[in-house]
Amino acid sequence: MRSLPRSDSPPGIAQLDGKRVALWGWGREGRAAYRALRRRLPALPLTLFCSTEELAEAHALGDALLAAETAASAERLSAFEVVIKSPGISPYGPEALAAAERGTRFIGGTTLWFAEHADARTICVTGTKGKSTTSALLAHLLRAGGHRTALCGNIGLPMLELLDESRLDLDESKRAQSPEFWVIELSSYQTRDVAASGVSPEIAVATNIFPEHLDWHGSEARYIDDKLALITAAKPRIAILNGDDRTLAALTLPDSEVRLFGVADGWHLRGDVVCRGDRVVFDTKDVPLPGRHNRGNLCAVLAAIEALGLDAEALAPHAATFQPLPHRLQTLGARDGITYVNDSISTTPHATLAALDCFRSRRVALLAGGHDRGIDWADFADAMREHAPAAIVTLGQNGPKISTLLAPLAEAVGFALVEAADLPEAVTRARALLGEEGVMLLSPGAPSFGPYRDYTERGRHFAALAGFDPEAIAAIPGLGIG
Secondary structure, three states, X not given: OOOOOOOOOOOOHHHHOOOOEEEEOOOHHHHHHHHHHXXXXXXXXXXEEOOHHHHHHHHHOXXXXXXXXXXXXXXXXXXXXEEEEOOOOOOOOHHHHHHHHOOOEEEOHHHHHHHHOOOOOEEEEEOOOOHHHHHHHHHHHHHHOOOOEEEEEOXXXXXXXXXXXXXXXXXXXXXXXXXXXXXXXXXOOOHHHHHHHOOOOOEEEEOOOOOOOHHHHOOHHHHHHHHHHHHHOOOXXXXXXXXXXXXXXXXXXXXXXXXXXXXXXXXXXXXXEEEEOOEEEEEOOOOOOOOHHHHHHHHHHHHHHHHOOOOHHHHHHHHHHOOOOOOOOEEEEEEOOEEEEEOOOOOOHHHHHHHHHHOOOOOEEEEEOOOOOOOOOHHXXXXXXXXXXXXXXXXXXXXXXXXXXXXXXXXXXXXXXXXXXXXXXXXXXXXXXXXXXXXXXXXXOOOOEOOEOOHHHHHHHHHHHHOOOOHHHOOOOOOEEO
16 A cells, blocks of 8 residues: 655545545444535535445435446546445455556545644553553543543544544634643554644553554554554654563654663563652552553553653552443453453454463453454463462364364463354353353453354353343543533
């Protein structure tokens, strides 16, 4: 996929007028892009590439200038100057690559938003894991300090749904209600779109880097390159990087000031105590963030707040009132002696290991497996030699592969290992293995694709199977402007 030089004019919505434009994807991001285009360019003809199931919804809009098709072939994509692509659609597929070679420009809603917000104070957060908690916690602390803050992006609210909230042409009373800060979570599907906009974030935060989404990116090297584009290509004013991550700590960024967290002279943890260099700031024992890795994310947040020129030490204690996000080491409750923990967002073996570490002193039955992205579970297996749970129930497309890898260890180390056809059977088998006491941990280490649309649907199903209300556990607190 081509990426345009930063000297190009930012491809804002106004620049699309008179061009041949298509939308590719009709999820929430695609619908947000459509509404944004229609608000600004009501007379622009559009073509939508969507699934057969989504055609009826598109036709129901009654938009005479919207044509909907299902075959996003290279030939059809090549007919357009600009294709606004939903994040979940890879630009490395053969159709997209062929169309790009013929001159079609692929951008995302992230590109459009940044092109319209060159003067916004943006704090962009990415990383393989921890980016949602980091983003939400950052917004929480900024609001606690009296700063009107937007929380949006990959966390669950497309940026284009807030497109008009900080326009320069708003009258004074409306501009007073615009956010002072924009906290934006970005997946590896979106980070390169920031650079494509030609606009640099004020702050960029990276929590960690390890392999994920290999099916979308095509290789581990490309995944890392795409993820790091927020830092290397978008050229933030200040880059906040995890000094404990070898990839991030080794970066050389001539266009950005680099500040590390997780190192002795920066924001870091000493046991459960947050420190700024040699100075003790506060004890995190009352902070509702399960796991040491999540407390490390708090150090990233405080480093970002400090980089904004604010008093991070004064805001740090407000972390105690943070409401944890759903599907992230979320304790649902207890039933008949068993505590149910929903970590459905876990889509890598590394994330599953971090989840297990939080319950090392408890008797745990782990539910692991899902869509097979080709990620190696060898490191996970090695860790089981020293810190295995009481039982592991495998399921999903890669469940048999995980089970085969772990089978020799199960016998040697002494943990139960069983396979399940689906999540209901996995819950039933884990319940039987735990008996009257323990923790049932859904931390799959793999995506949900196949039986479920996304990790939230999988987590909600787990909650229902455990006897809890899926609606009550699903809301993400703090989205939008507050």
